[in-house]
Amino acid sequence: MVKVMWLGHAAFLVTIGAKKFLIDPWVENPKSPVGVDEIAPEPDYIIVTHDHLDHLGNTVEIMKKNKKAKLISVYEIANFVAQQLGDETRVIGANIGGPIDLGKGYTAVLTPAYHSSSKGSPTGVVFGRNGEYVYHAGDTGLMYDMKLIGELYNPIIALLPIGGHFTMGPREAAKAAELLKPKYVVPMHYHTFPVIKGDPKEFEELAKEYAPEVKVVILKPGEEAELK
Secondary structure, eight states: OEEEEEOSTTOEEEEETTEEEEESOOTTSTTOSOOGGGOOSOOSEEEOSOOSHHHHTTHHHHHHHOTTOEEEEEHHHHHHHHHHHTOGGGEEEEOTTSEEEEETTEEEEEEEOSSOOSSSOOEEEEEEETTEEEEEOOSOOOOTHHHHHHHHHOOSEEEEEOOOSSSOOHHHHHHHHHHHOOSEEEEESOSSSTTOOOOHHHHHHHHHHHOTTSEEOOOOTTOEEEEO
């Protein structure tokens, strides 16, 4: 059983077994139902896909308040956060390509993303354990690498941006669902700002055309779904 809570924009709290993963925690985004002081329960890991403000977000503040949380990100972002915290033991710096062993059967893999980042390369991430992997695409355009991600890691859930302008729009994200072949897709990164106006209902209809076997789960900010 995997629990997925959308916190608005690209921020998610994902629970897989006993582990809690907080991804791209810009929890002060206009759609978020929570603030920095209200992240509960305490995450085991915070994953940051790239260093833009709307993704790195409130990472440092949250980590200062949640002493057990560790960061997973590319080496350059990990070093930056370690400097802010004054503690290099609380970050796991890695790079795109191979599994990061988190112990007790859990792994994370940083994946390519077509985007930009000031510190290191932009990424997506696959994380979880056998049979319960989740793919967060980060900010990205459509890419054929998604087919490999689907074949290698078999994520049961894909969290895909649909807003357009800076990332995939609804049609591109529907094609991504076809390439990935997850069991569920949750759209993200839309309606936070006027320019990212991709419609989740349009995405849902296009997904029926491109990937009819995939179930689209549209969440409201603060809503949690149990997916298995």
